[in-house]
Amino acid sequence: MYNLLYYQIVVQLCVTLTDLECDHIVKVYGSTSADSVNSAAEFQQQESAAGTTNNRRRAGQQQQSSSQLGKAMALVLSQTSDLSHLRRDCIPSTSSSAAAAAAGSSSTTSTNPGVFSATAIEVNLKSMELQLQALCLPFLRVAALLRQHLYRHEMPEISAPGLEFVRLVYYLELVTDSMDWDCFNASKGLCFIPGTETTLPLFWCQQLMEVRPPADTVRELVLINQHSLWQQPRLLELPREYERLFTYYHERPCLNCYKVPKESSICLLCGTIVCLKQNCCAENDCCEAVRHTLSCGGGIGIFLVVTSTYIIVIRGRRACLWGSLYLDDFDEEDRDLKRGKPLYLSKDRFNLLESQWLSHKFAHTKHTWVFHRDLL
Ligand SMILES: [Zn+2]
Ligand SMILES: [Zn+2]
Ligand SMILES: [Zn+2]
Numbered sequence: 001m002y003n004l005l006y007y008q009i010v011v012q013l014c015v016t017l018t019d020l021e022c023d024h025i026v027k028v029y030g031s032t033s034a035d036s037v038n039s040a041a042e043f044q045q046q047e048s049a050a051g052t053t054n055n056r057r058r059a060g061q062q063q064q065s066s067s068q069l070g071k072a073m074a075l076v077l078s079q080t081s082d083l084s085h086l087r088r089d090c091i092p093s094t095s096s097s098a099a100a101a102a103a104g105s106s107s108t109t110s111t112n113p114g115v116f117s118a119t120a121i122e123v124n125l126k127s128m129e130l131q132l133q134a135l136c137l138p139f140l141r142v143a144a145l146l147r148q149h150l151y152r153h154e155m156p157e158i159s160a161p162g163l164e165f166v167r168l169v170y171y172l173e174l175v176t177d178s179m180d181w182d183c184f185n186a187s188k189g190l191c192f193i194p195g196t197e198t199t200l201p202l203f204w205c206q207q208l209m210e211v212r213p214p215a216d217t218v219r220e221l222v223l224i225n226q227h228s229l230w231q232q233p234r235l236l237e238l239p240r241e242y243e244r245l246f247t248y249y250h251e252r253p254c255l256n257c258y259k260v261p262k263e264s265s266i267c268l269l270c271g272t273i274v275c276l277k278q279n280c281c282a283e284n285d286c287c288e289a290v291r292h293t294l295s296c297g298g299g300i301g302i303f304l305v306v307t308s309t310y311i312i313v314i315r316g317r318r319a320c321l322w323g324s325l326y327l328d329d330f331d332e333e334d335r336d337l338k339r340g341k342p343l344y345l346s347k348d349r350f351n352l353l354e355s356q357w358l359s360h361k362f363a364h365t366k367h368t369w370v371f372h373r374d375l376l
Pocket of ligand 3: 254256257258259261275278279280281
């Protein structure tokens with residue numbers, strides 16, 4: 001399973017390459033005969049061959065971790081005519097942003113994949129290795145949970161985010177030998193039945209090439225839906241000054257009735273403006289905020305009422321006035337903007353609101369919940 005995951009993600013990474021990068025990878029890491037990807041001797045040979053044909057200076061420095069990924073990529077590219085039906089040269093290289101986010105340390109990521117230089121490509125491969133590891137994480141986490149549940153093996157402690165991949169791979173015993181940190185890379189977890197190291201990936205590539213819905217569907221599947229980095233849900237990001245929020249929203253029309261709502265309210269889950277308590281957008285005697293709560297938040301809605309600064313939380317058939325996220329210099333609320341003092345976002349309150357939402361704790365907060373009777 002991990003083998004397939006590895007190659008799926010390799011395909012996903014290949015799709016982000018430019019033509020030049022593809023050529024480079026195939027030239028440097030590709031092999032002419034169908035041979036073992038994992039064979040170390042072969043790898044050494046390739047290494048020196050690459051050095052002579054391309055860039056002697058670099059040959060010695062080439063890291064094994066990059067090479068293994070490079071070879072896998074070359075294998076995929078050579079079998080899929082460079083994935084030209086899926087690749088779009090103009091896609092901003094996801095390797096930079098995602099890897100930076102995932103590894104937190106790959107500030108050296110190549111930001112200009114268009115410039116053809118051996119060093120840039122090498123750097124890129126390193127960051128791609130990190131990205132590959134990050135994209136493996138959701139699968140490894142699930143597998144680790146399963147293992148823990150079935151065998152009661154204690155989960156490893158993960159002291160830093162950068163160590164999660166390696167800890168999980170060892171926990172799952174995908175890798176059992178100890179090795180130098182420099183040698184470690186995601187390909188170490190591959191475990192093919194001897195003799196299938198190349199044939200199986202080749203077969204997968206062939207299957208990928210035989211998929212016949214329009215390329216767009218495949219691209220979407222490969223690029224977006226298959227392996228992604230998950231993040232916790234978040235509330236809408238709010239500006240520090242209330243004035244900015246007010247100026248931006250108070251004259252904005254509702255996209256349902258095209259009128260400026262009397263009590264403009266913003267859904268903090270998606271940013272939609274709703275006509276709070278108004279008939280214009282009511283349907284079947286159910287006002288817009290309540291309806292929006294069902295469609296957007298599955299029954300939980302959090303709205304910021306622009307004219308009053310207040311947060312209204314709707315939970316099923318009840319609602320409460322949660323309070324304001326914006327406070328003045330003396331940490332006081334200014335409900336309905338009566339005093340007109342500058343108000344600033346209270347990070348603490350925002351975090352509290354967000355954590356109550358994420359942990360489904362609204363029911364346990366000390367607010368007065370009233371039946372809204374669909375009138376919000
Ligand atoms: Zn919404
Ligand atoms: Zn409306
Ligand atoms: Zn309306």
